[in-house]
Amino acid sequence: MPYPELMIKPMREEVTRLGVQELKTVEDVDAALANPSGTTFVFVNSMCGCAAGGARPAIAKALASTGKKPEKMYTVFAGQELDATARVRSYLGEYQPSSPSAALLKDGEVVAFIHRHQIEGRGPDQIATDIVAAFEAHCA
Amino acid sequence: MSGITLHHNRDDLHGITVVVEGVSGRTYVGRWHELQERGVVMRDTTILEPDTDKDAALAKLAKFGIPPDHRTFVVPNEEFVGVRKF
Numbered sequence: 418m419p420y421p422e423l424m425i426k427p428m429r430e431e432v433t434r435l436g437v438q439e440l441k442t443v444e445d446v447d448a449a450l451a452n453p454s455g456t457t458f459v460f461v462n463s464m465c466g467c468a469a470g471g472a473r474p475a476i477a478k479a480l481a482s483t484g485k486k487p488e489k490m491y492t493v494f495a496g497q498e499l500d501a502t503a504r505v506r507s508y509l510g511e512y513q514p515s516s517p518s519a520a521l522l523k524d525g526e527v528v529a530f531i532h533r534h535q536i537e538g539r540g541p542d543q544i545a546t547d548i549v550a551a552f553e554a555h556c557a
Numbered sequence: 558m559s560g561i562t563l564h565h566n567r568d569d570l571h572g573i574t575v576v577v578e579g580v581s582g583r584t585y586v587g588r589w590h591e592l593q594e595r596g597v598v599m600r601d602t603t604i605l606e607p608d609t610d611k612d613a614a615l616a617k618l619a620k621f622g623i624p625p626d627h628r629t630f631v632v633p634n635e636e637f638v639g640v641r642k643f
Binding site: 463467468511512513514515518530532533534537538 | 642
């Protein structure tokens with residue numbers, strides 16, 4: 418069941434203020450991901466305090482610490498935009514749903530994936546290291 | 558996987574993805590929710606049967622994630638052998 422928007426808003430903004438575009442509808446998702454060219458970062462945001470609370474600042478740290486960045490960056494909020502989240506996951510192949518999580522796609526193929534279990538119990542610096550490694554391996 | 562083994566009576570694992578080993582030989586992989594009198598309540602859990610190649614299966618789960626075959630699943634106390642972080 419979705420949480421009150423008032424609670425969620427700061428969590429959305431913590432990501433969107435980084436220039437990450439939020440996808441709220443199935444149409445948004447298709448418009449963003451149906452054209453698979455280039456590199457695309459997708460962050461599945463979550464209400465979870467311990468995991469997402471580390472993942473969101475990790476994105477900021479990652480973007481600030483490397484010059485190699487994906488061409489497009491999107492986010493969807495799991496548990497809030499249910500249909501849009503399901504649609505995003507339909508673009509992630511055999512990778513299983515979890516939230517928070519992050520995927521890097523190149524020409525429509527998932528080339529890096531950070532699962533929730535790789536986020537839990539780790540600090541933003543550690544999570545950022547994984548994100549940066551993916552960006553530097555696959556982005557220009 | 559960390560390989561760390563934790564004690565059954567600790568509940569600070571809430572929200573953490575764990576591997577629970579069962580007396581039956583089954584392995585339960587999912588998020589630890591809480592410890593109740595009846596056993597461990599897990600979320601978004603998949604079960605590896607005793608005849609599964611567990612190393613290969615766990616490696617696949619590590620790469621592709623954990624299929625949420627059971628939204629909520631209880632591992633009964635009498636089944637519980639041990640738990641470690643995934």
